Amino acid sequence: SEQSNAFFTKKIIATDSALANARLAALAKKRGAVQEAQQYLNRAVSFCPQMGWKDCSAEKISHMVNQLDKEDIFKAQDTQ
Incomplete structure:
Protein backbone atom coordinates (compact mmCIF):
# COMPACT_ATOMS: atom_id res chain seq x y z
CA SER A 1 0.00 0.00 0.00
CA GLU A 2 1.01 3.60 -0.47
CA GLN A 3 0.98 4.22 3.28
CA SER A 4 3.39 1.36 4.01
CA ASN A 5 5.66 2.57 1.19
CA ALA A 6 5.74 6.05 2.73
CA PHE A 7 6.60 4.54 6.12
CA PHE A 8 9.33 2.40 4.56
CA THR A 9 10.73 5.43 2.72
CA VAL A 34 35.79 16.14 19.44
CA GLN A 35 32.89 18.43 20.36
CA GLU A 36 31.77 18.67 16.73
CA ALA A 37 32.01 14.88 16.43
CA GLN A 38 29.75 14.49 19.46
CA GLN A 39 27.21 16.87 17.94
CA TYR A 40 27.11 14.78 14.77
CA LEU A 41 26.68 11.60 16.81
CA ASN A 42 23.87 13.19 18.81
CA ARG A 43 22.20 14.15 15.54
CA ALA A 44 22.65 10.59 14.26
CA VAL A 45 20.98 9.17 17.38
CA SER A 46 18.10 11.64 17.00
CA PHE A 47 16.98 9.59 13.98
CA CYS A 48 16.66 6.39 16.06
CA PRO A 49 12.89 6.66 16.66
CA GLN A 50 12.22 6.83 12.90
CA MET A 51 14.72 4.11 11.95
CA GLY A 52 12.89 1.22 13.55
CA TRP A 53 16.02 -0.44 14.98
CA LYS A 54 15.38 -2.46 18.15
CA ASP A 55 18.71 -1.41 19.64
CA CYS A 56 19.77 2.02 18.43
CA SER A 57 22.71 3.95 19.86
CA ALA A 58 25.67 6.02 18.70
CA GLU A 59 27.83 2.91 19.04
CA LYS A 60 25.48 0.76 16.93
CA ILE A 61 25.20 3.41 14.22
CA SER A 62 28.98 3.92 14.13
CA HIS A 63 29.51 0.17 13.98
CA MET A 64 27.10 -0.09 11.05
CA VAL A 65 28.99 2.67 9.21
CA ASN A 66 32.29 0.87 9.81
CA GLN A 67 30.85 -2.39 8.51
CA LEU A 68 29.33 -0.78 5.42
CA ASP A 69 32.45 1.20 4.62
CA LYS A 70 34.79 -1.74 5.22
CA GLU A 71 32.86 -4.01 2.87
CA ASP A 72 32.65 -2.77 -0.68
CA ILE A 73 29.00 -3.69 -1.17
CA PHE A 74 28.92 -2.10 -4.62
CA LYS A 75 31.94 -3.97 -5.97
CA ALA A 76 31.14 -6.15 -8.95
CA GLN A 77 30.91 -9.81 -8.00
CA ASP A 78 33.30 -12.23 -9.65
CA THR A 79 31.05 -14.54 -11.67
CA GLN A 80 33.65 -17.15 -12.61
Missing part, protein backbone atom coordinates in the same frame (compact mmCIF):
# COMPACT_ATOMS: atom_id res chain seq x y z
CA LYS A 10 10.82 7.46 5.96
CA LYS A 11 12.78 4.65 7.64
CA ILE A 12 15.28 4.59 4.77
CA ILE A 13 15.73 8.37 4.84
CA ALA A 14 16.15 8.35 8.63
CA THR A 15 18.71 5.54 8.46
CA ASP A 16 20.62 7.24 5.66
CA SER A 17 20.65 10.50 7.63
CA ALA A 18 21.91 8.75 10.76
CA LEU A 19 24.68 6.99 8.83
CA ALA A 20 25.69 10.25 7.12
CA ASN A 21 25.93 12.03 10.47
CA ALA A 22 27.98 9.16 11.92
CA ARG A 23 30.38 9.47 8.98
CA LEU A 24 30.66 13.23 9.58
CA ALA A 25 31.34 12.50 13.26
CA ALA A 26 34.19 10.15 12.32
CA LEU A 27 35.72 12.78 10.04
CA ALA A 28 35.42 15.48 12.72
CA LYS A 29 37.00 13.17 15.29
CA LYS A 30 39.84 12.35 12.90
CA ARG A 31 40.76 16.03 12.66
CA GLY A 32 40.51 16.49 16.43
CA ALA A 33 37.14 18.26 16.58
Whole structure:
Protein backbone atom coordinates (compact mmCIF):
# COMPACT_ATOMS: atom_id res chain seq x y z
CA SER A 1 0.00 0.00 0.00
CA GLU A 2 1.01 3.60 -0.47
CA GLN A 3 0.98 4.22 3.28
CA SER A 4 3.39 1.36 4.01
CA ASN A 5 5.66 2.57 1.19
CA ALA A 6 5.74 6.05 2.73
CA PHE A 7 6.60 4.54 6.12
CA PHE A 8 9.33 2.40 4.56
CA THR A 9 10.73 5.43 2.72
CA LYS A 10 10.82 7.46 5.96
CA LYS A 11 12.78 4.65 7.64
CA ILE A 12 15.28 4.59 4.77
CA ILE A 13 15.73 8.37 4.84
CA ALA A 14 16.15 8.35 8.63
CA THR A 15 18.71 5.54 8.46
CA ASP A 16 20.62 7.24 5.66
CA SER A 17 20.65 10.50 7.63
CA ALA A 18 21.91 8.75 10.76
CA LEU A 19 24.68 6.99 8.83
CA ALA A 20 25.69 10.25 7.12
CA ASN A 21 25.93 12.03 10.47
CA ALA A 22 27.98 9.16 11.92
CA ARG A 23 30.38 9.47 8.98
CA LEU A 24 30.66 13.23 9.58
CA ALA A 25 31.34 12.50 13.26
CA ALA A 26 34.19 10.15 12.32
CA LEU A 27 35.72 12.78 10.04
CA ALA A 28 35.42 15.48 12.72
CA LYS A 29 37.00 13.17 15.29
CA LYS A 30 39.84 12.35 12.90
CA ARG A 31 40.76 16.03 12.66
CA GLY A 32 40.51 16.49 16.43
CA ALA A 33 37.14 18.26 16.58
CA VAL A 34 35.79 16.14 19.44
CA GLN A 35 32.89 18.43 20.36
CA GLU A 36 31.77 18.67 16.73
CA ALA A 37 32.01 14.88 16.43
CA GLN A 38 29.75 14.49 19.46
CA GLN A 39 27.21 16.87 17.94
CA TYR A 40 27.11 14.78 14.77
CA LEU A 41 26.68 11.60 16.81
CA ASN A 42 23.87 13.19 18.81
CA ARG A 43 22.20 14.15 15.54
CA ALA A 44 22.65 10.59 14.26
CA VAL A 45 20.98 9.17 17.38
CA SER A 46 18.10 11.64 17.00
CA PHE A 47 16.98 9.59 13.98
CA CYS A 48 16.66 6.39 16.06
CA PRO A 49 12.89 6.66 16.66
CA GLN A 50 12.22 6.83 12.90
CA MET A 51 14.72 4.11 11.95
CA GLY A 52 12.89 1.22 13.55
CA TRP A 53 16.02 -0.44 14.98
CA LYS A 54 15.38 -2.46 18.15
CA ASP A 55 18.71 -1.41 19.64
CA CYS A 56 19.77 2.02 18.43
CA SER A 57 22.71 3.95 19.86
CA ALA A 58 25.67 6.02 18.70
CA GLU A 59 27.83 2.91 19.04
CA LYS A 60 25.48 0.76 16.93
CA ILE A 61 25.20 3.41 14.22
CA SER A 62 28.98 3.92 14.13
CA HIS A 63 29.51 0.17 13.98
CA MET A 64 27.10 -0.09 11.05
CA VAL A 65 28.99 2.67 9.21
CA ASN A 66 32.29 0.87 9.81
CA GLN A 67 30.85 -2.39 8.51
CA LEU A 68 29.33 -0.78 5.42
CA ASP A 69 32.45 1.20 4.62
CA LYS A 70 34.79 -1.74 5.22
CA GLU A 71 32.86 -4.01 2.87
CA ASP A 72 32.65 -2.77 -0.68
CA ILE A 73 29.00 -3.69 -1.17
CA PHE A 74 28.92 -2.10 -4.62
CA LYS A 75 31.94 -3.97 -5.97
CA ALA A 76 31.14 -6.15 -8.95
CA GLN A 77 30.91 -9.81 -8.00
CA ASP A 78 33.30 -12.23 -9.65
CA THR A 79 31.05 -14.54 -11.67
CA GLN A 80 33.65 -17.15 -12.61
